[in-house]
Amino acid sequence: MHHQPQRTPEADMTVAPDTTHALGGPALPQRRRIHTEIPGPRSRELQERQRAALPAGVGSALPVFVEAAGGGVVVDADGNSFIDFGSGIAVTTVGNAATGVVERAAAQLQRFTHTCFLVNPYESYVAVCEELNRRAPVAGPARTVLFNTGAEAIENAVKIARAATGRPAVVAFDHAYHGRTLLTMTLTAKNRPYKHGFGPFAGEVYRAPMAYAYRWPTGPEQCAREAADALVELVDRQIGAENVAAVLIEPIQGEGGFIVPAPGFLSAVAQICRDRGIVLIADEVQSGLARTGRWFAIDHEGVQPDLVTTAKGLGGGLPIAGVTGRAELMDAAPAGGLGGTFSGNPVSCAAALGVFEEIERGDLLARARAIEATMLPALDRMRQRHDVIGDVRGRGAMIAIELVKGGDHTPDAELTGRIARSCHAAGLLVLTAGTYGNVLRFLPPLSLPQDLLEEGLGILADAFDAQA
Numbered sequence: 121m122h123h124q125p126q127r128t129p130e131a132d133m134t135v136a137p138d139t140t141h142a143l144g145g146p147a148l149p150q151r152r153r154i155h156t157e158i159p160g161p162r163s164r165e166l167q168e169r170q171r172a173a174l175p176a177g178v179g180s181a182l183p184v185f186v187e188a189a190g191g192g193v194v195v196d197a198d199g200n201s202f203i204d205f206g207s208g209i210a211v212t213t214v215g216n217a218a219t220g221v222v223e224r225a226a227a228q229l230q231r232f233t234h235t236c237f238l239v240n241p242y243e244s245y246v247a248v249c250e251e252l253n254r255r256a257p258v259a260g261p262a263r264t265v266l267f268n269t270g271a272e273a274i275e276n277a278v279k280i281a282r283a284a285t286g287r288p289a290v291v292a293f294d295h296a297y298h299g300r301t302l303l304t305m306t307l308t309a310k311n312r313p314y315k316h317g318f319g320p321f322a323g324e325v326y327r328a329p330m331a332y333a334y335r336w337p338t339g340p341e342q343c344a345r346e347a348a349d350a351l352v353e354l355v356d357r358q359i360g361a362e363n364v365a366a367v368l369i370e371p372i373q374g375e376g377g378f379i380v381p382a383p384g385f386l387s388a389v390a391q392i393c394r395d396r397g398i399v400l401i402a403d404e405v406q407s408g409l410a411r412t413g414r415w416f417a418i419d420h421e422g423v424q425p426d427l428v429t430t431a432k433g434l435g436g437g438l439p440i441a442g443v444t445g446r447a448e449l450m451d452a453a454p455a456g457g458l459g460g461t462f463s464g465n466p467v468s469c470a471a472a473l474g475v476f477e478e479i480e481r482g483d484l485l486a487r488a489r490a491i492e493a494t495m496l497p498a499l500d501r502m503r504q505r506h507d508v509i510g511d512v513r514g515r516g517a518m519i520a521i522e523l524v525k526g527g528d529h530t531p532d533a534e535l536t537g538r539i540a541r542s543c544h545a546a547g548l549l550v551l552t553a554g555t556y557g558n559v560l561r562f563l564p565p566l567s568l569p570q571d572l573l574e575e576g577l578g579i580l581a582d583a584f585d586a587q588a
């Protein structure tokens with residue numbers, strides 16, 4: 121076979137103009153700088169290549185191609201620097217390319233990249249499980265098993281609950297999001313874009329009303345009690361409690377619109393489960409691991425679930441997920457019943473240990489609470505000025521506003537998109553969410569400097585003032 125000339129990157133691609141940021145991480149200049157239209161010329165070139173190489177169904181909220189990221193900024197291929205209010209959808213919680221994550225992952229890469237834990241185990245997997253067991257809000261001794269994605273964690277939490285109870289049914293909630301695999305698509309509530317055309321779906325999945333106070337028909341005061349009554353009705357009358365393996369709930373619903381369940385609802389759900397021997401699974405994939413100012417969002421309600429799922433922020437950007445639960449439940453899965461080729465990959469485990477280190481070293485739980493203390497009042501002031509802001513809600517650095525037609529609760533998805541695009545053009549990376557597409561959600565990295573947080577809020581305020 122003849123020798124292929126060594127291809128060098130330079131031969132294939134012109135180096136992006138004006139890309140002065142070679143390295144990401146906290147050393148990246150923490151500033152907002154926009155000096156091209158958004159997306160810029162280099163991103164538009166890359167978009168053309170993407171159109172030729174990827175299926176049309178893969179889209180991006182802000183199609184600027186990234187060259188570097190760190191602290192609280194994302195820098196694109198045209199050298200534009202954006203304030204990051206997205207964290208890659210609640211993943212780079214401790215900061216993009218965070219020092220502790222990069223150093224540990226880089227060192228691991230030099231030692232070995234993979235063994236498959238089901239073949240040869242390694243200490244870092246055990247250490248991540250110990251970290252999660254130590255912090256998880258479950259009662260008594262805990263066990264953890266690792267996977268790669270949030271959906272995989274949910275799939276396996278349901279397997280464990282079914283093995284432990286011998287029951288088939290799973291109850292999820294309106295506005296829920298749990299992933300894109302067959303079972304997690306079924307558990308997810310919103311049809312487009314997640315489910316449409318991908319059926320038939322999994323069996324034995326049922327849905328109960330979420331205690332969504334802002335949209336509860338009889339008003340927020342009745343919300344928790346009436347939603348709990350509806351859950352009892354579904355479980356006891358329609359399914360039969362003896363057939364229900366698990367109730368699955370996000371302590372703060374993420375893709376559904378950052379819905380914080382009405383006060384008392386999570387406690388009521390936990391009691392309903394305890395009274396019937398039903399496993400309560402808390403899906404903390406988006407809300408967990410310091411994001412809301414506690415290790416887990418459910419901690420704010422003092423509720424102890426039986427199983428907790430984690431992913432996203434756990435690996436600081438590397439794919440890793442976990443199911444942590446009461447030891448007697450976790451041990452119900454038969455030998456060899458839990459696993460996967462890459463599950464608990466050693467590089468991701470090293471990164472995860474870096475995440476725990478960063479959270480402790482930076483006191484990031486307190487930082488999340490400080491971000492809440494800045495954002496909620498600022499957003500409330502915006503709501504006083506603009507009646508299109510129907511609701512302000514969230515905890516820690518998981519905050520959202522719901523946009524409606526002025527004066528009533530009619531969702532306004534068009535305005536939501538317009539505000540988001542205005543923020544993007546001004547150099548603020550924000551994401552939308554919600555069953556009705558009318559939620560602007562804010563997920564800043566906890567490493568975001570305070571001045572950029574306030575600058576970002578100023579951009580948002582200007583966007584609302586401009587649309588008024």
Ligand SMILES: Cc1ncc(COP(=O)(O)O)c(CNCCCC(=O)O)c1O
Pocket residue numbers: 209268269270271272274297298299300370374375403404405406407431432
């Ligand atoms: C609560 C909750 N559970 C489970 C998941 C699924 O986690 P995976 O790691 O994306 O599988 C999520 C992922 N949310 C972001 C989805 C992004 C997209 O695919 O459009 C979540 O938020």
